[in-house]
Structures are given as structure tokens and as C-alpha cells.
Amino acid sequence: MKKHLVLTFIFFAACVMASAAQQAPAQQNASAQQQQNAPQGNAANGRKLFVSFGCYQCHGYEAQGGSAGARLAPRPIPYAQLLKYVRHPTGEMPPFTEKVVKDSELTDIYAFLRAQPPAPDVDKIPLLKQ
Amino acid sequence: MAKNGSVDRRNFLKSAAVTGAAIVGSAAASEAQNAPPAPAAAAPGTAPIAPRETDPSLEADIVTTDRPGGDFMVDVLKSLNLEYVAANPGSSFRGIHESIINYGGNSAPEFITCCHEESSVAIAHAYSKVEGKPMAVLVHGTVGLQHASMAMYNAYCDRVPIIVMAGNTLDATMRRPGVEWNHSVQDAAAMVRDFTKWDDLPWSLPHFAESAVRAYKISMTPPMMPVMLVLDGGLQEDPISDEVKGRLRIPKLTLTTPPQGDAGAVAEAARLLVNAQNPVIIADRLARTPAGMAHLIELAEVLQAPVIDQGGRMNFPSHHALNLSNGGRALLGNADVILGLELADFWGTVDSFRDSLIRSSRPITKPGTKLISITAGDLYMKSNYQDFQRYPEVDIAMAADAEATLPALIEAVKRAMTGDKKTAFEARGKRYSEQHGNALDRTRSDAAVAWDASPVSTARLTAELYNVIRNEDWALVSASGNTSNWEKRLWKFDKHYQWLGGSGGAGVGYGAPAAVGGALANKKHGRISVAIQGDGDFMYAPGVWWTAAHHKLPLLAVMHNNRAYHQEVMHVQRMGNRHNRGITRAHIGTTLEDPFINYAQIVKGMGVYSEGPISNPNDLGPALARALAVVKKGEPALVDVVTQPR
Numbered sequence: 001m002k003k004h005l006v007l008t009f010i011f012f013a014a015c016v017m018a019s020a021a022q023q024a025p026a027q028q029n030a031s032a033q034q035q036q037n038a039p040q041g042n043a044a045n046g047r048k049l050f051v052s053f054g055c056y057q058c059h060g061y062e063a064q065g066g067s068a069g070a071r072l073a074p075r076p077i078p079y080a081q082l083l084k085y086v087r088h089p090t091g092e093m094p095p096f097t098e099k100v101v102k103d104s105e106l107t108d109i110y111a112f113l114r115a116q117p118p119a120p121d122v123d124k125i126p127l128l129k130q
Numbered sequence: 131m132a133k134n135g136s137v138d139r140r141n142f143l144k145s146a147a148v149t150g151a152a153i154v155g156s157a158a159a160s161e162a163q164n165a166p167p168a169p170a171a172a173a174p175g176t177a178p179i180a181p182r183e184t185d186p187s188l189e190a191d192i193v194t195t196d197r198p199g200g201d202f203m204v205d206v207l208k209s210l211n212l213e214y215v216a217a218n219p220g221s222s223f224r225g226i227h228e229s230i231i232n233y234g235g236n237s238a239p240e241f242i243t244c245c246h247e248e249s250s251v252a253i254a255h256a257y258s259k260v261e262g263k264p265m266a267v268l269v270h271g272t273v274g275l276q277h278a279s280m281a282m283y284n285a286y287c288d289r290v291p292i293i294v295m296a297g298n299t300l301d302a303t304m305r306r307p308g309v310e311w312n313h314s315v316q317d318a319a320a321m322v323r324d325f326t327k328w329d330d331l332p333w334s335l336p337h338f339a340e341s342a343v344r345a346y347k348i349s350m351t352p353p354m355m356p357v358m359l360v361l362d363g364g365l366q367e368d369p370i371s372d373e374v375k376g377r378l379r380i381p382k383l384t385l386t387t388p389p390q391g392d393a394g395a396v397a398e399a400a401r402l403l404v405n406a407q408n409p410v411i412i413a414d415r416l417a418r419t420p421a422g423m424a425h426l427i428e429l430a431e432v433l434q435a436p437v438i439d440q441g442g443r444m445n446f447p448s449h450h451a452l453n454l455s456n457g458g459r460a461l462l463g464n465a466d467v468i469l470g471l472e473l474a475d476f477w478g479t480v481d482s483f484r485d486s487l488i489r490s491s492r493p494i495t496k497p498g499t500k501l502i503s504i505t506a507g508d509l510y511m512k513s514n515y516q517d518f519q520r521y522p523e524v525d526i527a528m529a530a531d532a533e534a535t536l537p538a539l540i541e542a543v544k545r546a547m548t549g550d551k552k553t554a555f556e557a558r559g560k561r562y563s564e565q566h567g568n569a570l571d572r573t574r575s576d577a578a579v580a581w582d583a584s585p586v587s588t589a590r591l592t593a594e595l596y597n598v599i600r601n602e603d604w605a606l607v608s609a610s611g612n613t614s615n616w617e618k619r620l621w622k623f624d625k626h627y628q629w630l631g632g633s634g635g636a637g638v639g640y641g642a643p644a645a646v647g648g649a650l651a652n653k654k655h656g657r658i659s660v661a662i663q664g665d666g667d668f669m670y671a672p673g674v675w676w677t678a679a680h681h682k683l684p685l686l687a688v689m690h691n692n693r694a695y696h697q698e699v700m701h702v703q704r705m706g707n708r709h710n711r712g713i714t715r716a717h718i719g720t721t722l723e724d725p726f727i728n729y730a731q732i733v734k735g736m737g738v739y740s741e742g743p744i745s746n747p748n749d750l751g752p753a754l755a756r757a758l759a760v761v762k763k764g765e766p767a768l769v770d771v772v773t774q775p776r
Contacts, residue, residue: 095707
């Protein structure tokens with residue numbers, strides 16, 4: 001294990017989390033129309049790919065986000081934007097080129113993200129009111 | 131070994147042997163007596179050849195002592211009020227071990243039995259942060275110290291005082307054949323000298339007393355760090371001679387006053403802060419004592435400036451309206467003055483770094499932002515290990531203890547303030563208070579995403595844990611494995627002991643023993659210690675849970691069991707992506723699967739109450755409540771939860 005890398009990574013992750021959190025409201029607001037304009041994909045296969053391609057590592061199995069990656073669902077960013085970002089990330093995310101992930105596979109991943117249910121109403125979760 | 135009349139093992143045995151020989155007239159003794167006298171003057175370079183020395187190995191009549199050197203060592207440790215000594219037993223310190231438990235009554239210091247030296251040191255590390263004073267550790271000077279070394283490095287990086295004592299057998303002719311030779315070393319401290327502040331090899335008991343008091347004082351002088359004493363076996367085990375008895379005294383301990391920032395620099399810093407539009411205060415290893423947090427609250431409120439708590443210590447209440455720790459880059463990008471208090475990495479705080487094929491960095495701050503640093507780190511630095519991070523280009527650098535400097539800085543800020551500033555500051559404070567509230571709302575709605583997920587989300591894990599402890603006097607003594615910082619964002623931290631900071635050197639394996647050390651310190655205060663335990667961290671030295679059970683420590687731990695060294699999964703994934711291949715194989719060598727590890731079963735085997743593995747989030751609350759009931763009876767408990775990665 002490269003223990004010495006841990007600290008650095010955590011720091012960047014913290015920065016990313018902070019900036020991702022700040023950007024999230026604007027970015028997550030893809031309209032329903034924009035989301036529907038995405039090519040149709042297979043959500044069940046998308047969920048599998050989300051794990052096998054390692055997206056879950058930073059974004060969580062439910063794409064909920066965390067200190068290592070932005071929240072991607074529910075209500076993902078428009079498909080075109082996702083495609084662009086995955087190929088040419090500008091922050092800490094590593095790039096996924098066409099050589100390793102096909103556009104059609106990203107279509108399935110997008111279908112999975114779109115299919116994620118909305119979060120429960122925070123006011124109905126007493127543990128989050130403390 | 132000890133000279134000038136102090137009875138070292140060799141001389142003691144020799145004289146005993148001679149006495150014995152006179153009485154019993156053993157064969158070896160008479161043989162030595164009958165040997166022909168050495169020539170009066172040997173030729174230069176040719177030492178007289180005496181018959182092969184038998185070493186003082188003759189059977190002596192005197193076979194016991196009721197005042198070994200170790201007893202005096204215990205007197206010294208007691209004078210320093212060292213509450214505990216953590217150790218995995220080792221023969222090179224059997225002398226002082228026996229003195230501690232018998233002569234010292236196994237109280238102050240009390241022996242804490244550990245299953246690994248890395249655990250001993252990390253236990254002391256966390257204890258020291260709770261109590262604000264060092265705890266002692268005993269190790270073998272060789273193999274034990276080798277085990278202990280990584281944990282000592284963590285404590286060094288974390289600027290924490292620990293007194294490590296290592297046994298050794300210096301006199302080669304007095305070593306037992308075999309193992310004792312393997313466990314002896316010329317310069318025991320050499321291997322950790324790069325990351326200890328001071329060490330010594332006391333030559334006599336009076337020397338030990340002076341060096342122990344000095345070691346305590348040096349370790350407690352900011353920047354605080356581990357120190358080390360090497361204890362010769364003979365010095366511990368042999369009788370205290372009459373001559374030495376007359377010289378035994380324990381010097382007075384007077385702790386160094388922590389260094390305050392220069393008055394001129396303090397005034398200049400105050401002027402910059404008062405005149406700034408958007409000052410930001412960042413604290414890392416600031417609060418050494420409860421006073422640190424009180425001072426920081428006062429400074430922030432006087433200035434109505436936002437605080438980013440980097441979490442090296444419990445610096446600032448998590449729910450204070452000026453706490454904008456998650457404001458991150460935006461706050462720093464807008465700042466015109468940044469005050470850094472004991473930052474481990476000022477450069478990394480104000481610069482971003484991209485870990486890409488071509489590594490790059492750029493400032494987060496805008497040009498002209500004034501940077502003020504107050505850190506005792508500038509007072510003491512070593513070369514070999516690179517924990518000092520990149521060189522920060524600051525405008526004011528006070529080589530001083532930040533906690534000790536804050537009162538003067540607060541006074542200087544108050545003096546520099548005018549009435550109109552006060553109104554402007556209040557308006558600024560209102561803005562930040564709103565931001566703080568909005569951030570909290572956003573945190574809560576973010577926490578709701580994946581609330582019912584299985585594996586359990588880290589937000590749910592921390593919220594469920596908080597729910598059972600929030601009405602107790604609790605302390606989060608350790609959090610390993612990265613839970614996306616939910617606890618800091620959701621829980622109300624407002625007492626200095628509720629958070630201790632991390633490992634310091636990011637040496638994994640700190641989390642589990644630190645939880646035990648924190649619980650050890652908190653026990654007498656009646657606090658419930660809680661820990662969020664990473665699975666990878668747990669596996670380095672799980673035996674520490676036996677220590678928790680044996681010493682009946684009230685510790686409630688939840689396993690953040692993401693079944694991986696997850697940080698490394700991401701690192702390997704990054705390499706696969708960068709090299710355009712194998713992006714589905716990052717789990718190889720990084721995950722803890724096939725078979726999964728049953729942590730509940732592991733600790734159960736060590737006498738610890740446990741539940742799990744829990745995958746259904748709805749099972750978590752009731753399990754935690756049952757575990758807490760056990761902890762409230764004064765015992766440890768562990769709940770294993772299968773979790774989301776971060």
C-alpha cells in the first residue's frame with residue numbers, strides 16, 4: 001500500500017467534495033426534457049457497468065456521491081455533458097476513453113442514473129433533524 | 131555500563147563471585163588464583179595473555195536483592211505522574227516490568243497489556259491527545275521498536291508527546307546466549323532518531339532520573355513529539371549500590387512555556403486581519419488544550435470571520451455559525467487575508483494539485499492575498515522524512531505556538547478595531563451565518579440520497595451512530611476508513627475531547643489502537659468513546675480489541691466495512707484509466723473479498739460483544755442500541771456494517 005498517498009488524496013477529495021457540492025444544484029438540474037433526449041439504454045446493464053468500470057468507487061453504488069466523487073443521481077446532468085465529462089474530465093476524475101468504455105456502455109450507465117429513485121424527503125427522516 | 135561504583139551487573143557479580151569463591155572455594159576460582167602472575171611489562175602491542183576469562187559466572191551466595199534499579203525508575207515515572215504504560219511484554223525490560231507491577235503496585239503507571247508494539251504506541255498517541263500529556267510505552271530495543279516504529283512516525287507527524295522506553299542489554303559479556311544477543315543493539319534509538327525529538331541512553335540511575343525528566347519536558351515543548359529512553363537491562367535488574375543510593379534524586383520538572391509570537395508580528399497580523407474585507411481563519415493542529423477552541427471562537431467572533439477547521443484537533447464547534455469548513459475553495463478564492471493556525475500543509479491548503487498524467491498545480495487564492503502563518507512547526511524540523519510538505523510562501527511567519535499566541539492576537543485585533551469596522555463585521559457575520567445554515571441544509575438533503583441503500587451509506591451509518599450517542603457524554607476518538615466526513619458535517623461537536631484528529635503520518639493501522647487509547651483516557655471521565663473503524667485499518671493489528679476487553683474499556687465501534695483498502699482501489703483504477711487498459715481489474719490486490727472477513731466473529735473470539743455483518747440499514751439502529759447498553763456497563767462492543775465505499 002502506498003500509505004503516503006492517502007493524505008494527499010483525501011485533501012483533494014475534500015476540495016472536490018466542497019466544489020462539487022457547490023456546483024451540484026446548477027449541474028444536477030438537467031430538465032426532464034434533456035434527460036429524455038438521451039439515447040435509450042439498458043438501466044440494469046448500466047448498474048452492472050457502473051460497478052465493473054469502477055464508477056462506484058468514487059461515486060457510490062447508488063451514484064450518490066461522497067468525498068471522492070460528485071453526486072450523479074438522482075436527476076443526472078444532460079447526457080451530452082456526461083459523455084463529454086467522462087472522456088475529458090477537468091478535475092480529479094480519471095479519463096475513460098473510447099478504448100476502454102464504449103459510448104453505448106455510457107448510454108446504459110446514463111439509463112441507470114436516470115432510473116435512480118428520488119431521495120426520500122429529508123423532513124421525513126428524524127435522524128437528519130438532530 | 132555504569133561506572134564509578136554504581137553496581138553494574140558485571141561488577142556486582144564479580145565481587146559476589148569473589149566473596150563466594152572465598153567461602154566455597156570453587157574450582158574455577160582457585161584455578162584463577164593459581165594462575166601464574168602476568169609478566170610485569172609486556173612488549174608493546176602484546177597484551178598479557180590471561181587464561182580465558184570465565185566471566186563472573188561463579189555461583190554466588192547472593193542471589194536476590196530487594197532494591198533493584200528498576201524500582202528507582204518506577205519512582206521517577208511516578209514523579210512524572212505517568213498514568214499508564216502500554217507494552218507487549220519483552221525480556222529486555224523484564225526488570226522494570228516487574229518493578230512496575232510489584233514495587234509500583236501496578237498503578238501510575240499501570241501496565242496496559244498490548245498484543246503488538248504498534249498498538250502500544252498508537253494507544254499512547256490517542257491517550258496523549260485526550261489528556262494533553264504523554265503516556266509511556268515500553269518496547270524491546272530491537273524487534274519491539276521495529277514494530278513500534280510506524281506508530282512513532284505517526285505520532286511524530288502529528289506532533290504528539292509520547293515517552294517510549296526500550297530495553298536493551300549493553301554489556302556483551304553479560305548477554306544470555308541466543309535470543310538476548312538478537313535483541314541487543316549498539317544504538318537502539320538510531321532507527322527512530324529521524325522521527326523522535328530526543329533520545330538518551332542513561333548510564334546510571336541518577337542519569338536515568340535526569341533524562342526521564344528532561345525527556346518529558348522536551349516532548350511537551352511545542353512542537354510536541356515522541357522521545358525515547360533506552361534502558362539497559364543491568365540498570366533495571368541489578369541492585370542499587372550504596373554509593374548510588376546516596377546520589378539518587380529526581381530533578382524538578384518545570385515545563386517550558388509555549389513560545390508566543392513576536393509582538394511586532396502579532397500587531398501586523400492584527401492590522402491585516404482587521405482591515406481585510408474577507409479574512410478566513412484556518413486551523414489544523416491548533417487546539418492542544420480546551421483553551422485553544424475558546425480562543426479560536428473569540429477571535430472568529432471578534433472578526434466575524436469564517437473558520438475552516440481542517441480537523442487536526444478539535445478546534446471549532448461544528449455547528450458554530452462561522453464554521454464554514456465545507457466552504458472549501460470558494461471561501462479561499464475570495465479571501466484577501468488567510469490566517470493559518472498550526473497548518474500541517476499551508477501550501478496544499480492554498481494551492482490545488484492535479485494528479486493527472488502530467489501533474490500540475492495552481493493557486494486557489496487570488497493574487498495579493500496575504501498569508502499569515504503561526505506554527506511551532508517552524509521551530510523544529512528534520513530533513514529525512516518529508517512530512518514538512520511543500521514550502522509555503524507566506525507574508526508573516528510566526529515561529530510560535532498558535533494556541534499560546536491567540537490571546538495576544540485577540541487583544542491586538544480588539545485594539546485595532548474601530549466602531550465602523552464593528553458594524554461592517556456584523557454584516558459580514560450575518561452573511562456567513564446564512565451560508566453555514568444553507569450548507570447544513572444541503573448536507574442534510576445530500577445525506578438523504580441513498581438513505582435506504584444496501585450496502586449502507588456512510589451518511590446513514592454516521593447518522594444512526596449519532597442517534598444513539600447524542601444524549602451521552604460522547605467522544606469520537608477515532609475515525610478511519612473515510613466516511614465522506616459525514617460525522618463532522620452532521621454531528622454537533624463542541625467539546626475539546628470530542629475529536630482528536632487523525633494519525634498524523636497517514637500510516638494505516640492507527641485507527642483501531644487509537645480508539646482503544648482514546649477510550650482508555652476517557653474512561654475515568656465517564657465518557658462514552660465511539661469509533662468509526664475502517665476494515666483495512668482493523669486488520670493490521672486486531673489484537674488491540676483483546677486489550678480493550680481485558681482492560682474493560684467503554685468503547686463503541688462501528689465497522690465501516692467497505693471490504694477494501696478502498697483508497698488504493700481508486701489509485702489503481704486511476705492508473706488503469708491513465709494507461710488506457712484493464713479498468714475492470716482495480717480490485718486485484720486491493721479488496722478484502724473472497725472470503726469476506728467476519729469482524730464480529732473475530733472480536734467475539736477476544737471476549738468482545740459484537741453484532742453483524744449488517745447490510746440492511748434498518749437493522750443498524752437497534753443493533754447500535756444493544757451495543758451501547760453493553761458499553762454503558764463498561765465494556766467494548768463492535769457492530770460490523772457493510773458499507774458504501776465512501
